[in-house]
Amino acid sequence: MAxxxxxxxxxxxxxxxIILIASPDVSFAAEQPSCGAPPPHIVVVGSVNVDxxxxxxxxxALEETVTATDPRVSVAVGGKGANQAxxxxxxxxxxxxxxxxxxxxxxxxxxxxxxxxxxxGVDVSLSGRHxxxxxxxxxxxxxxxxxxxxxxxxxxxxxxPENDDELVSTMVRAARGAAVMLLQREVPDRVNLAAAAxxxxxxxxxxxxxxxVDAPIPAALLEAADYLCPNESELARLTRMPTSTDDEAVxxxxxxxxxxxxxxxxxxxxxxxMVIGATGVIARHDALPVPGGEVGKVGEVVxxxxxGDAFRAALAVxxxxxxDVVKDSRGLALAAAAGAHAxxxxxxxxxxxxxxxxxxxxxxxxxxxxxxxxxxxxxEETDAALRDDECPLRFGSRLNxxxxxxxxxxxxxxxxxxxxxxxxxxxxxxxxxxxxxxQHLDGRKPKAVTGALRAAGLAAxxxxxxxxxxxxxxxxxxxxxxxxxxxxxxxVAGACAWARSLDASAGVIVWPQFDGYDYHLQVNYxxxxxxxxxxxxxxxxRDECEGVKVSYEFKPTxxxxxxxxxxxxxxxxxxxxxxxxxxRFGLTLDAGHLVAAGENPAQSAAMVADAGALFGFxxxxxxxxxxxxxxxxxxxxxxxxxxxLVFWLRASGYRGHAYFDTFPEAEDPTREAAYNVRAxxxxxxxxxxLERDGIRDVLLNHDAMTSLExxxxxxx
Ligand SMILES: *[C@@H]1O[C@H](CO)[C@@H](O)[C@H](O)[C@H]1NC(C)=O
Ligand SMILES: *[C@@H]1O[C@H](CO)[C@@H](O)[C@H](O)[C@H]1NC(C)=O
Numbered sequence: 001m002a003x004x005x006x007x008x009x010x011x012x013x014x015x016x017x018i019i020l021i022a023s024p025d026v027s028f029a030a031e032q033p034s035c036g037a038p039p040p041h042i043v044v045v046g047s048v049n050v051d052x053x054x055x056x057x058x059x060x061a062l063e064e065t066v067t068a069t070d071p072r073v074s075v076a077v078g079g080k081g082a083n084q085a086x087x088x089x090x091x092x093x094x095x096x097x098x099x100x101x102x103x104x105x106x107x108x109x110x111x112x113x114x115x116x117x118x119x120x121g122v123d124v125s126l127s128g129r130h131x132x133x134x135x136x137x138x139x140x141x142x143x144x145x146x147x148x149x150x151x152x153x154x155x156x157x158x159x160x161p162e163n164d165d166e167l168v169s170t171m172v173r174a175a176r177g178a179a180v181m182l183l184q185r186e187v188p189d190r191v192n193l194a195a196a197a198x199x200x201x202x203x204x205x206x207x208x209x210x211x212x213v214d215a216p217i218p219a220a221l222l223e224a225a226d227y228l229c230p231n232e233s234e235l236a237r238l239t240r241m242p243t244s245t246d247d248e249a250v251x252x253x254x255x256x257x258x259x260x261x262x263x264x265x266x267x268x269x270x271x272x273x274m275v276i277g278a279t280g281v282i283a284r285h286d287a288l289p290v291p292g293g294e295v296g297k298v299g300e301v302v303x304x305x306x307x308g309d310a311f312r313a314a315l316a317v318x319x320x321x322x323x324d325v326v327k328d329s330r331g332l333a334l335a336a337a338a339g340a341h342a343x344x345x346x347x348x349x350x351x352x353x354x355x356x357x358x359x360x361x362x363x364x365x366x367x368x369x370x371x372x373x374x375x376x377x378x379x380e381e382t383d384a385a386l387r388d389d390e391c392p393l394r395f396g397s398r399l400n401x402x403x404x405x406x407x408x409x410x411x412x413x414x415x416x417x418x419x420x421x422x423x424x425x426x427x428x429x430x431x432x433x434x435x436x437x438x439q440h441l442d443g444r445k446p447k448a449v450t451g452a453l454r455a456a457g458l459a460a461x462x463x464x465x466x467x468x469x470x471x472x473x474x475x476x477x478x479x480x481x482x483x484x485x486x487x488x489x490x491x492v493a494g495a496c497a498w499a500r501s502l503d504a505s506a507g508v509i510v511w512p513q514f515d516g517y518d519y520h521l522q523v524n525y526x527x528x529x530x531x532x533x534x535x536x537x538x539x540x541x542r543d544e545c546e547g548v549k550v551s552y553e554f555k556p557t558x559x560x561x562x563x564x565x566x567x568x569x570x571x572x573x574x575x576x577x578x579x580x581x582x583x584r585f586g587l588t589l590d591a592g593h594l595v596a597a598g599e600n601p602a603q604s605a606a607m608v609a610d611a612g613a614l615f616g617f618x619x620x621x622x623x624x625x626x627x628x629x630x631x632x633x634x635x636x637x638x639x640x641x642x643x644x645l646v647f648w649l650r651a652s653g654y655r656g657h658a659y660f661d662t663f664p665e666a667e668d669p670t671r672e673a674a675y676n677v678r679a680x681x682x683x684x685x686x687x688x689x690l691e692r693d694g695i696r697d698v699l700l701n702h703d704a705m706t707s708l709e710x711x712x713x714x715x716x
Pocket of ligand 2: 530
């Protein structure tokens, strides 16, 4: 009873912390109590300007002053990023959040810009404010014929955090859980590159508007874009090729594809738009009639400002709503309609259509389902997933456990590595095997291993690095001897090569068991940290590790180094931040290690998942004060703690594998592994029941007694 109470208190402190960290999402969720999670948002990263427009008879010549012909100064929101965010927000009509990540200045226009975006339903909470620079400013002089002469002042648009880590962390937060990311080229390339990397790592589709600075597109941005969207003149500029006929535009589009773009969506004004892929034109759409003409007639183009912004934002909305833009013409229809509406109204923001205004321009059969409906559907699906009892995770169990109690195995074969794989294959509910490297794999042929896996009905989970003590006793990544550090990098690269040839779904897990110390005044901590970060980066940059996820499994203490250099979840998150390879380098947490570190596994799982870095979880249970790491059956000692952990893995959308890192030294290891799987699945369905019964409200209210009573009801 006492343990239970202490445990619960820890948990509620933990949850309070998590709620503070995650407050933007939580507050949104709170407005929609019927839905477990908000529908995935649209994120626009880019510029925001204040456009100051005056009317003149003609722009002044050098050293000349002219008087405006109109006493008013028009003050309006501009900048491709802000325009596209507003366009997207009008088109989604409240069905999903739209987030704008930009930089406001420290001037008086900043609040006007911010208010205008917020009034249009755009969330600007991830945007920055530069204390010294003004907001980006467009100074426009409009001549009577509508010709504009302008000066653009970059202002805060050019002043993003100089610290790469800060920039990356903002982008990771912006991209997490997004349905699509929309970029343009009015902010520095490094901003777009950080945003695109974060989106890619989170599996978020990217639309890149090629408009903005007149400079070559960085290769990484070109390759990251799912849709690269130039208009005719931008396409010509980027390729230095003619684009005035459709054939020329196709040839130029193919040139961008040859340079690495996946798909090029070129807009050709009144000639419509086409999508060019590796095989040529893969989709096209005519321009839709401009509205505003007399009945039965077509209106005229009044002002092209922001038409491209409307088109691209609508494209992103279609992608967010799950439309395959190449195969389903309704996506390009929405974009064409948004563009047609925008050219019929003067100005930027005033010309951006609502969903209804755009839909009205589209022939009936090409309408997308109403966005509210789509959102409700997404909401219902998320809700259903959270209520679903069925656990979608795949399970693995410690291979070396299969060595134990050979007397109980009917296999009667030698329990070498492949024999252990066969024995594990007999366990009900186990799908995956994690191998230790080099121990389990060195000297074997990948074919022999994959053959044994197939015969046992299993697949490879992860390749787990175990540095041999002989070489790495004084540290692997942090060893003072650069040649030993290089050897550690080689070991990781070897593990990556195996992970690739076994197609290991969880990649490589590194437990750096020797990176620590035993005595005070033994180690220079700053230096060891710096070396460790450098060595991990060097490993990630090895060809063998390209495309392989690598995760770090911290353990606070071990006989091989009494005090680890990464002794806690917080330190491990700092390592992820410093290594700074989002999506490539993350953490595998281990429940036993977390308890040994005095932490609550559920809280750690939530925090690491929030950082987008939860690659894996090793499950088991421990009597915290007994052996160094007991490795007991899952949920056998800390039952409510295990339930809470499963709840948070489930709530955070964790889709890594569930791996039982246990040491059944006296039991039948196959019965123990099967028990673990059942225990986990049972907790999963209990977590689903807690969701159905409204545990989220209880958590929001820190309501201990209601929570305990709900848990009581599970066992009854
Ligand atoms: C293409 O877009 C840019 C703005 O990004 C604009 O200045 C230019 O006029 C557009 N070109 C055409 C042919 O519409
Ligand atoms: C630790 O190592 C760094 C070099 O990485 C050095 O600059 C610093 O002075 C050292 N600190 C101590 C206390 O030895």
